[in-house]
Amino acid sequence: QVQLVESGGGVVQPGGSLRLSCAASGFIFNNYGMYWVRQAPGKGLEWVAFIRYDGGNEYYADSVKGRFTISRDNSNNTLYLQMNSLRAEDTAMYYCAKDFEAVASFDYWGQGTLVTVSS
């Protein structure tokens, strides 16, 4: 069965960096685009970033462009999100999600990893 397991969240000071990981199993990882979606405490869902199945294309939300970098290691079935210059407004649960049949919706989600940006 498909499993997505995020890790790497924690508490970081404003201006700091963090790298999130998402270990994927149960499907052919290098056949699917992958996403990061976040949810601030008590708020709605916000798409963060996308990476194509082969790593050849990336898109970012304006709110993170230039600060966050999505990447993937298809040999190890792992998705990453490098987050730099973190701000208080980046505080959220971060979910990785699998692309549903190349239609840019999300059929499987991880359980999330919490990032808190606070001094």
Add this chain to the structure above:
Amino acid sequence: AIRMTQSPSSLSTSTGDRVTITCRASQDISSYLAWYQQKPGKAPKLLIYAASTLQSGVPSRFSASGSGTDFTLTISCLQSEDFATYYCQQYYSYPLTFGQGTRLDIK
């Protein structure tokens, strides 16, 4: 960016009720719309894609319709497990955007 607006933001309902949630896009998105259900402390779950196609395993009491800018999600006979927050999401273009959510509460 395409703005997605859901209504209502919250709804107090009872088991057995028929519920309709609407989602409006700020521009034509054809049928590039998905619906998700999220329960507290859990990741969202895909219910509907292509505006009206039920994802595998989703109960048939869920249905959806619409195209262009106006969409609806209907739950025909609410069950206790349906009390959750529902989100629409457009995938017509990047940035991908969600509605603000509709929370179903028990009356």
